[in-house]
Amino acid sequence: MSANIRKLIVQVDETRKEMGRDITPPTRRAVAIAVIANPYAGRYSESLDELIAIGEELGALLGQKAVAALGIEPGDVQSYGKAAIVGESGELEHAAAILHPKLGAPLRVAVEKGAALVPSAKKRGTLGTAIDVPLGHKDAAFVRSHFDAIEARVSDAPRAGEIVVAVAVTDSGRPLPRIGGLQHSEIKGEDGLR
Numbered sequence: 712m713s714a715n716i717r718k719l720i721v722q723v724d725e726t727r728k729e730m731g732r733d734i735t736p737p738t739r740r741a742v743a744i745a746v747i748a749n750p751y752a753g754r755y756s757e758s759l760d761e762l763i764a765i766g767e768e769l770g771a772l773l774g775q776k777a778v779a780a781l782g783i784e785p786g787d788v789q790s791y792g793k794a795a796i797v798g799e800s801g802e803l804e805h806a807a808a809i810l811h812p813k814l815g816a817p818l819r820v821a822v823e824k825g826a827a828l829v830p831s832a833k834k835r836g837t838l839g840t841a842i843d844v845p846l847g848h849k850d851a852a853f854v855r856s857h858f859d860a861i862e863a864r865v866s867d868a869p870r871a872g873e874i875v876v877a878v879a880v881t882d883s884g885r886p887l888p889r890i891g892g893l894q895h896s897e898i899k900g901e902d903g904l905r
Contacts, residue, residue, distance in 0.1 A: 714765045714772075715748035718868065721780045724861060729886040738886045740861045742844060742879040743776040745769055752800040752872035762808035766876075770814035773878035774821025781882050788822040789895060790857040790881045794832040794844040798869035806833035809876055819849075822880060826903040827852040836875075839866050844879040850900030856888030857881070857895070 724740045727733065747769075750761045770793075778785050793814060795806035810831050819825035830845035841864035848854035863877035884895065899905055 714745065714768050715750075716745050717748065717873065718746040718865065719776070720744040720865060721776050723780050726886045732887065734886045736883070738881070738883045739781055740846070740859070740879060740881045741777040741780040742861050742863050742877055743773040743780065744863050744865060744875060744877045745773060746865055746868040747874050747876060749798065749801045749805055749872050749874045751805055752798065759804065759808035762805055763812045766809035766811075767813035767817055769809065769876050770878070771817035771821060773876065774818040774880070777878055777880040778821055781880065783882050785821060786823040787882055788849060788880045789883055790846045790859070791818065791822055791825065791849050792830045792844045792846040792860070792879045793818070794842045794863060794877045796834055796836045796840050796842050796869050796875040798871045798873045799835065799837060800871040801835070801874060803833060803835060805874060809874065818878060822849055824900065825849045826900050828903060836869060838868065838870065839864060840869070842875075842877065844877050846879060846881060848884075848895070848898070850903070851893060851898035852904050853893045854884070854895055854898060855890050855892035856884030859885050
Protein backbone atom coordinates (compact mmCIF):
# COMPACT_ATOMS: atom_id res chain seq x y z
CA MET A 712 0.00 0.00 0.00
CA SER A 713 1.33 3.39 -0.95
CA ALA A 714 0.38 6.53 0.95
CA ASN A 715 -2.37 8.58 -0.69
CA ILE A 716 -0.74 11.98 -0.11
CA ARG A 717 -2.88 15.10 -0.57
CA LYS A 718 -0.27 17.61 0.50
CA LEU A 719 3.44 17.82 1.39
CA ILE A 720 4.86 20.74 3.37
CA VAL A 721 8.46 21.36 4.39
CA GLN A 722 9.39 24.21 6.73
CA VAL A 723 12.70 25.41 8.15
CA ASP A 724 12.99 27.34 11.41
CA GLU A 725 16.28 29.24 11.81
CA THR A 726 17.17 31.05 15.03
CA ARG A 727 19.77 33.78 14.54
CA LYS A 728 19.38 35.71 17.80
CA GLU A 729 18.31 34.68 21.29
CA MET A 730 18.14 37.04 24.28
CA GLY A 731 19.94 39.69 22.23
CA ARG A 732 22.85 37.36 21.47
CA ASP A 733 23.91 36.29 18.00
CA ILE A 734 23.62 32.55 17.38
CA THR A 735 26.53 31.54 15.15
CA PRO A 736 25.94 29.34 13.34
CA PRO A 737 22.15 29.70 13.59
CA THR A 738 20.22 26.77 15.05
CA ARG A 739 18.05 25.19 12.40
CA ARG A 740 15.12 22.81 12.61
CA ALA A 741 13.19 21.38 9.67
CA VAL A 742 9.82 19.68 9.69
CA ALA A 743 8.42 17.72 6.76
CA ILE A 744 4.67 17.07 6.84
CA ALA A 745 2.45 14.78 4.79
CA VAL A 746 -1.33 14.96 4.77
CA ILE A 747 -2.57 11.49 3.85
CA ALA A 748 -5.87 9.68 3.40
CA ASN A 749 -6.63 7.32 6.28
CA PRO A 750 -7.50 3.93 4.73
CA TYR A 751 -9.27 2.92 7.97
CA ALA A 752 -11.32 6.09 8.43
CA GLY A 753 -14.83 5.40 9.67
CA ARG A 754 -14.31 1.68 10.31
CA TYR A 755 -12.70 -0.60 12.83
CA SER A 756 -10.07 -3.04 11.61
CA GLU A 757 -8.18 -5.53 13.73
CA SER A 758 -5.22 -5.30 11.36
CA LEU A 759 -3.60 -1.94 10.72
CA ASP A 760 -1.02 -3.31 8.27
CA GLU A 761 -1.76 -0.68 5.60
CA LEU A 762 -0.87 2.13 7.99
CA ILE A 763 2.22 0.29 9.20
CA ALA A 764 3.44 0.06 5.59
CA ILE A 765 2.58 3.72 5.01
CA GLY A 766 4.63 4.61 8.09
CA GLU A 767 7.66 2.91 6.57
CA GLU A 768 7.18 4.81 3.31
CA LEU A 769 6.75 8.16 5.09
CA GLY A 770 9.76 7.60 7.36
CA ALA A 771 11.98 7.58 4.28
CA LEU A 772 10.18 10.30 2.32
CA LEU A 773 9.75 12.81 5.14
CA GLY A 774 13.18 12.10 6.63
CA GLN A 775 14.87 12.75 3.29
CA LYS A 776 12.84 15.91 2.67
CA ALA A 777 13.63 17.34 6.12
CA VAL A 778 17.36 16.65 5.76
CA ALA A 779 17.38 18.16 2.25
CA ALA A 780 15.59 21.28 3.54
CA LEU A 781 18.50 21.93 5.90
CA GLY A 782 20.97 21.44 3.04
CA ILE A 783 23.17 19.16 5.12
CA GLU A 784 24.55 15.66 4.79
CA PRO A 785 22.47 12.97 6.54
CA GLY A 786 25.25 12.33 9.05
CA ASP A 787 25.16 15.99 10.11
CA VAL A 788 21.64 15.65 11.54
CA GLN A 789 21.81 15.94 15.32
CA SER A 790 18.25 15.36 16.51
CA TYR A 791 14.94 14.03 15.27
CA GLY A 792 11.31 13.44 16.16
CA LYS A 793 7.96 12.34 14.74
CA ALA A 794 4.27 13.09 15.30
CA ALA A 795 0.82 12.49 13.84
CA ILE A 796 -2.67 13.99 14.08
CA VAL A 797 -5.63 11.76 13.21
CA GLY A 798 -8.83 13.27 11.85
CA GLU A 799 -12.16 12.68 13.58
CA SER A 800 -13.12 9.60 11.52
CA GLY A 801 -9.99 7.82 12.67
CA GLU A 802 -8.66 6.61 15.98
CA LEU A 803 -5.50 7.29 17.95
CA GLU A 804 -4.25 3.79 17.17
CA HIS A 805 -4.06 4.79 13.51
CA ALA A 806 -1.36 7.34 14.41
CA ALA A 807 0.43 4.70 16.47
CA ALA A 808 0.40 2.30 13.51
CA ILE A 809 2.10 4.89 11.32
CA LEU A 810 4.63 6.10 13.88
CA HIS A 811 5.83 3.06 15.79
CA PRO A 812 6.30 -0.26 14.04
CA LYS A 813 8.23 0.77 10.90
CA LEU A 814 8.67 4.54 10.46
CA GLY A 815 11.88 4.66 12.50
CA ALA A 816 14.11 2.36 10.44
CA PRO A 817 13.94 4.36 7.17
CA LEU A 818 14.18 7.61 9.14
CA ARG A 819 17.41 6.34 10.68
CA VAL A 820 18.73 5.63 7.18
CA ALA A 821 17.79 9.18 6.14
CA VAL A 822 19.81 10.62 9.04
CA GLU A 823 22.62 8.04 9.10
CA LYS A 824 22.41 6.02 12.29
CA GLY A 825 19.99 7.16 14.96
CA ALA A 826 20.84 4.93 17.90
CA ALA A 827 18.35 6.68 20.23
CA LEU A 828 14.59 6.21 20.26
CA VAL A 829 12.75 8.66 18.03
CA PRO A 830 10.63 10.89 20.31
CA SER A 831 6.98 10.93 19.26
CA ALA A 832 3.60 12.51 19.87
CA LYS A 833 0.11 11.76 18.60
CA LYS A 834 -3.36 13.20 18.99
CA ARG A 835 -6.76 13.55 17.36
CA GLY A 836 -7.77 16.79 15.78
CA THR A 837 -9.47 18.73 13.03
CA LEU A 838 -8.58 21.45 10.52
CA GLY A 839 -5.62 23.51 11.68
CA THR A 840 -4.85 21.43 14.76
CA ALA A 841 -1.23 21.93 15.83
CA ILE A 842 1.08 19.36 17.36
CA ASP A 843 4.50 19.77 18.92
CA VAL A 844 6.94 17.33 17.34
CA PRO A 845 9.29 16.39 20.18
CA LEU A 846 13.00 16.38 19.43
CA GLY A 847 15.86 14.46 21.00
CA HIS A 848 19.45 13.74 20.02
CA LYS A 849 19.47 11.01 17.37
CA ASP A 850 22.33 9.01 18.89
CA ALA A 851 22.32 9.79 22.62
CA ALA A 852 19.11 10.41 24.54
CA PHE A 853 20.96 11.95 27.51
CA VAL A 854 22.12 15.04 25.56
CA ARG A 855 19.93 17.66 27.29
CA SER A 856 20.84 20.47 24.89
CA HIS A 857 18.78 18.70 22.21
CA PHE A 858 15.52 18.30 24.20
CA ASP A 859 13.26 20.53 22.12
CA ALA A 860 10.16 20.58 19.90
CA ILE A 861 8.91 22.18 16.72
CA GLU A 862 5.28 22.87 15.94
CA ALA A 863 3.61 21.23 12.95
CA ARG A 864 0.30 22.56 11.67
CA VAL A 865 -1.55 22.47 8.36
CA SER A 866 -4.35 25.01 8.00
CA ASP A 867 -6.69 22.68 6.09
CA ALA A 868 -5.86 19.37 7.74
CA PRO A 869 -6.57 16.89 9.02
CA ARG A 870 -9.96 16.48 7.43
CA ALA A 871 -12.14 13.79 8.99
CA GLY A 872 -10.64 10.98 6.92
CA GLU A 873 -7.03 12.15 6.98
CA ILE A 874 -3.87 11.89 9.04
CA VAL A 875 -1.16 14.55 9.31
CA VAL A 876 2.26 12.95 9.69
CA ALA A 877 5.34 15.01 10.60
CA VAL A 878 9.05 14.24 10.85
CA ALA A 879 11.49 16.83 12.19
CA VAL A 880 15.29 17.03 12.18
CA THR A 881 17.85 19.57 13.39
CA ASP A 882 21.47 20.42 12.71
CA SER A 883 22.12 21.48 16.33
CA GLY A 884 20.63 21.68 19.80
CA ARG A 885 18.71 24.61 21.29
CA PRO A 886 20.16 28.11 21.05
CA LEU A 887 22.37 28.99 24.06
CA PRO A 888 22.09 25.64 25.90
CA ARG A 889 23.48 25.79 29.43
CA ILE A 890 21.79 23.25 31.70
CA GLY A 891 24.72 20.83 31.74
CA GLY A 892 24.67 17.12 31.15
CA LEU A 893 26.23 15.10 28.37
CA GLN A 894 27.49 17.28 25.51
CA HIS A 895 27.09 16.52 21.79
CA SER A 896 30.88 16.37 21.48
CA GLU A 897 31.08 13.69 24.24
CA ILE A 898 28.64 11.10 22.91
CA LYS A 899 29.57 7.56 21.94
CA GLY A 900 26.28 6.80 20.20
CA GLU A 901 26.43 3.08 20.93
CA ASP A 902 23.53 2.38 23.27
CA GLY A 903 21.19 5.21 22.29
CA LEU A 904 21.62 6.80 25.71
CA ARG A 905 25.17 8.17 25.91
